[in-house]
Amino acid sequence: MSSESVAALIAKLPEVSRKYLEGRPIDEVECIVADLAGIARGKAMPGGKFARQPFFYLPNSIYFQTITGDWADSVADGFTEPDMILTPDFSTATPAPWTADTTLQVIHDIDDQQGRPVPFAPRNVLKRVVDLYKARGWSPIVAPEMEFYLVAPNIDPAREIEPPMGRSGRRAAARQAYSMSAVDEYGKVIDDIYDFAEAMGLEIDGILQEGGAGQIELNLRHGDPVRLADEMFFFKRMIREAALKHDTYATFMAKPIEGEPGSAMHIHHSVVDIKTGQNIFSNADGSETPAFLHFIGGMQRNLPAVVALLAPYVNSYRRYVPDFAAPINLEWGRDNRTTGLRVPVSEPSARRVENRLPGMDCNPYLGIAASLACGLVGLIEKTQPSDPFAGDAYKLPSGMPRNLGDALGLLDANPTIRQTLGEEFCRVYCAVKELEHNEFLQVISPWEREHLLLNV
Template identity: 75%
Template sequence: MTNWTDEIPEAARDYIAGRRLDEVECIVSDIAGVARGKAMPASKFARQTSFFLPNSIFLQTITGEWASNPLGAFTEPDMILHPDYSTATAAPWTADITLQVIHDAVTQSGDPVPTAPRNVLKRIVQLYADKGWKPIVAPEMEFFLVARNIDPNMPVMPPMGRSGRRAAGRQAYSMSAVDEYGKVIDDIYDFAELQGFEIDGILQEGGAGQVEINLAHGDPVKLADEIFFFKRLIREAALRHDCFATFMAKPIEGEPGSAMHIHHSVTDLATGRNIFSDDKGSETDHFLHFIAGMQRHLPAAVALLAPYVNSYRRYVPDFAAPINLEWGRDNRTTGLRIPISGPEARRLENRLAGMDCNPYLGIAASLACGYLGLVEQTKPRPECIGSAYNVETDLPYNLGDALDLLDENMALRDVLGQDFCRYYDAVKRNEYKEFLQVISPWEREHLLLNV
């Protein structure tokens, strides 16, 4: 019998080399992107080929409540989880020698569970493959390092830097600003290296304590796996230094929000060539169709790219937020930007997704919009020349409206999977209902005695 550790990536083998592996964490992503699963002794993991979890984990809200099952009775049948050994990676912050392994969820009849976020992304990638295409993505991760916040009634504050002063805003690209919390960054680098992840770059963003990490382009599922792991990695690095890392879209009033910009290109499976460029290096109809698909279907996809009530606080003018569906070349005011590149790397950057989205679902939704454009072969609106910040848009500005648009877009629902969309809607409607029952400090301050 083959030792399962022979099938894991080199970085994971190096991590456990010469040491006794104590524990394996068997995990899947829920709708929110939270790691669910179970941990077990490595010796037990080696003896088993599959594990079980109830399918109801995909009906759990971010608050821990349970949405009603839109597909029938709440009987909670077990799913079968199969380990994807290619995802095995270290958990270097734990006291014991531990590996994490992402699992694929299948039904008891062997079919992919349609409500599992990783399966949703795999479904989209397969749709591209069926057309002879391979999507390539390059995500950017923005997040805030903040002071420890143990009272939800208190505002979030920037962290204290090594200078003894709180991190300052409006210091984009400042190396000194990054140095203020250099020990956290050092641990992020160290953890990433032990886990076998390639960081393309780290920089200071515009917010106080806001950091951006860029990842190299590659396979959508692999990169979604890495972001899934990275969120935990970054949180653990921050906790080591008495601060929090948050991926909320808008954690600090008056500061910019955190996005997960996604760069997209598509290659031909047979030739490996970028279908967005022709033999002369010019833009192709495929490229324009892809942009048109984004413009037509992104309003309905926003429910997945901006999945919480807080997400829509990013979509405000004058905070470098892409609040439009315009496209332009090297134009950061447009929601859809064409970065400077050679023909072989021609790509489209979707700047709408928030860092609070589930990476599997955010990438899947964005790719789904582009795929529909390629299939529908429509043309985009004219390129935006100049600032797009004041352009009127069809984007929704709250979660309820976003869910309504997703509910109405049958083409997007068919691509993502109807069962998944029903589950997603049930979870998000439940969360939105819970939020509407909470009275905010703003309401108490301005309405209590004035209306």
Template identity: 75%
Template structure:
């Protein structure tokens, strides 16, 4: 007999457990880094509990496992209340037993959404759109590398060995033969995604050695952030089955392109479902230009969320297919803000700045927040860039410290994302940056040890 709560889950989850005994349920939330935190329990226990508890300190943990100081003062670690969102229930098809994962909503003990929980930050931004009668639509692209197993951090990352017995080659963008080199991993990604009820719009070989891109269909920002959160684990598990790693680092291999999470944005009216970027004649609207202007004005303050680690800024270099500017252009991939070719009802803006290492909830929230502020402030963007935007002046911060300073200085972004969240994010990231600055790199040892 199946548990009663299964009826509230998506059909893919119901199909996965149909005719089988559900053994375990993973109760999870995304922390600041986008890492899954929570607890696993027998399905029989899960069925008899309506809520679960985790300390709020999970949002103060850094990527190294350290703890940032609590900006609000005492580090008393009060429990938060976790309530299952059954619409997010999905299979964990790589496990030995029958397991479901469920993302949980996070509230305090008075029932209020915890403002520092990344999923709640994204919900906050979506709600700002809703209050204006708008509904944001996004379509993310996920880039990542398949790499050889690396168990010694002192050793450089290497491309994976393909079925031909040769390591994956770079500069083979869109090559079907290159994808076939690690086809078994791709097959498992498809199989896992199907079991989890996720629809992949396409898979292609990117420009780096072992670099893959997966495109997702457009839709609701929270639902798609949930998918990316799940996809990162899914892809890692598929790679491990075939003796390699999947990495979402922004720049894992020296001399290779970085991995981006390009985000396509459009906005529709809640009442009529029409794209507010196009008028009835199919022409670009003032709202379209306002959205672009908001991104140009506020993205510098959002970079710390789109590029959250010291490694992220290694991606922002010329001639590596990464944006180093805030120019906009139609069908121009050298601009940070690209307007793809589309029909009027699908008119959209692609933000090419976000790295794949960002927390998907925070990356989408930050990007949408910039567009929202543009719609509200109703300013005009700079003139369209018609040439090579790589030749323009750099406009992005050069490192995480500078990016955090820009975030701290932007009052509008602090207001829309939430002052309490910004304070916690700053504490976590400054802790990570301070720790990084204490590490002596091989470059320093090679060039400074005997020469200075």
């Protein structure tokens, strides 16, 4: 790589990447995008080649692939796998500090060969929804929470998942929410998460022990939805790498361990007026605005249509059970963690709505896009919410689809949400998820063998 191309490349990078490269060569650059599952797809190449090449190619079939590796080829006209154009978004360039050599990761923008954003690329779906807000003079703000489990290595899918072994020589214990000693049990993994995050320029608001055995919650700062989704995309990859360094798995499954709470991706929402910079959920005197209630009303009315994005796998629906820290309906309440929509205690300037439905297994771009879409429709249609609920919402009937098939039917039946997210995206997404669901229905579970083999 010539010194000129090195200098030109480094000049485009954020400060955190320039600092990381001081005194080091750029050995490799990973050119990545998120697929429908939120998994990093792309190409790795030497730094010199990356510096000379303005764009790259990937086939659009990466968005037609199920989690098992099959393809929903019915979504494409002839399934010819045309190339998409990938252009680096240099503002996302960040180190991959777990690698043996000096490696950068760069998220890429994705267009078709006519220069149009590929409509079923998850990052483009989120950008589309954010642009719909901006067209009305609003800027959405989000603050996501990440819950995940650290578990013992599991190389046999037939074996139940176990908590990790802690420094005490015992497996991590459940029902130790907010315990500092519980977090210390796997402190080396947490230390690496902090160190990697610092090297990558990712800010952590806090880490705490959740209610499950080996379950961690990581809070992120509030900000721009696309930037926060990029950070979650990086975080999920980085956390897995930090865990593997210590012979541990990090899993973002919604419900990895029977009898333990599921892992959520709660999303806090507010909306700012672009001209004034003020939170549109609060009046000048600190009281709630009609827009605040309309946002909640839109979420209550439309969230059932996007559960297929917030709970994208058959396992996701195991999380929605009473008294396991996950909502079972769409009630809303003030400082009430039993409701699907919670209004946290805050100053008027920070008034916000917390959507507690998304699971941590969802693609962060799609989870945030879906949640924002519901609120936006409420703002536009001036949807009125129900009265706030003050009791235990777990005692109310379930208002959620009970499986992925039902959830996909609700998405298909809501034309307003489909239009907001993009019809072509919804068509591709539903085709992929229907194939995944059909694949799962072919599997005979241990429960069926145990209870039906000789008893029916």
